[in-house]
Amino acid sequence: MSVLDKIVATKREEIAAAKLATPADELRRAAERAPAPRDFFAALAQERPRDGGPIKLIAEVKKASPSAGLIREDFDPIEIARTYEAHGASCVSILTDEPYFQGKLEYLRDARAAIGIPALRKDFILDEYQLLEARSVGADAVLLIAECLTPSELKDLHDAAVALGMTPLVELYEPENLDAVLESGARLIGVNNRDLRTFEVDLGHTLRMRERVPADRLLVGESGVKTHDDVRRLADAGVDAILVGESLTREADIGAAVDRLMGR
């Protein structure tokens, strides 16, 4: 069983328990009362690198991961999100999975309330219920992973996220899942450079996909981005945005790390 399979199995149990604790109707009402969504897509769509604009940063608030273990001991999600915003991130991504990433939905609610830029719920979304959870704590975007969903589930969750006013970031690792991703209607497509089965990282994954993603969709390079050189390679290839966690969250001075990474 791969790590991804294990995470998905745990997540199904978690969702079943959450539905018993808080019925979907109750969550739907909470989602309606949540602060209005911020436009995650628009934050990334202006002045694209292909038109000479800068590559955009989606900076991730990440305490731990199955591949790295504990990344940051003194973890203050609000402080980290504020630092990301102050240093020019276009959006933030906040891990909410608890068992494998030591995240929390509350981290998203609290961090988003402390900043003015859009926030993504980074989790393993398998059920519409989790979209309501996301929106109820203020999420502006959600991650959907092609490797965890059938093509029809992907499309249904994509449409349900849009109906709730959120931007779906639809991620793939396997090139053969691109058709399902494109057919889901995703305008924001992420290519994960990390194989969630072996944890191997290869930036070439995103680079090789650039040609195959139509120009009217935004492309995000995810995972394993460490140096300004990496960022330049992706920007030169016309990649619109990068999603970076570990190499920022690990640093004592996160603001300085963002500046270095982005070459500012």
Ligand SMILES: O=P(O)(O)OC[C@@H](O)[C@@H](O)c1c[nH]c2ccccc12
């Ligand atoms: O910490 P990194 O290597 O910079 O990666 C960030 C992000 O891409 C990564 O956390 C991620 C991408 N897709 C995921 C899916 C699930 C969990 C985590 C992820």
